[in-house]
Amino acid sequence: MGRLILLCGLPGAGKTTLARRLASEIPAVRLCPDEWLAHLGLDLYDEPARDRLERQLWRHAQDLLRLGQTVILEYGFWARAEREAMRLGARALGATVELRYLAVPLEELHRRLERRNAAGDAGTAPISRDLLDQWATIFEPPTPDELARYDA
Template structure:
């Protein structure tokens, strides 16, 4: 059975380093939006284009799983709804799902981001202290049940299913 590994965490946590390791270890396709945003748009968000890109990458990930290829999806996924939708979609595609949470304390996060900005400024985005604090306020840390892979509800509140929710969250998701 193919597996989708979803790296979850804040900027500077080490998700992409973890994703690279997982891709090598499991002979997996690694999909990292940050590595597409700068070449395509020159910035992190680009007027909502990140959501469009993530939708296309999610569709690609599901197709790769159906074709028998493991996938590492390096999205960050700050909300439980995002993670639940991806998990439901992966199971619907007949694959297994593994959430890989990469926690980081604030000081380590700041140091890593500063180092990344000084050593590879053309491959990263500037992130201010205010941005870091805002991200922390929005991040929903996975709880023990989510980390253990307990079942999720088959339907998100107000939506017919997780597929419909995902299509709204990621506009280009098909």
């Protein structure tokens, strides 16, 4: 039986750090749209390209789940509806589904992103304080009821 791990949180919450650790420990296949976009030479803010890529990565994840693999998706999963669609899709394949929510206070996210922006690492896009503040207003944190629907 496959296992899907969804990583939920705003930029700077530690999703990639956690995903890399889990991928090594479990082991698991880690799928990160930001890294794929960067390696393909695409703009990380190109929403149509991101949407196409995330749909393709989801198809790939489903194939891996059918094969009994563990897959980690690093999409951020800001919307409840998006998380629910992934949960139901994976369950339909007989996979277990985990949601790992990385709740980090906004001021700490600002500090982390300032450091990340200054480092200028490949595969990361600079994120301004204003943009993060805007995204924080549309982010839908998982509720206790929602978290109870997952296997872990």
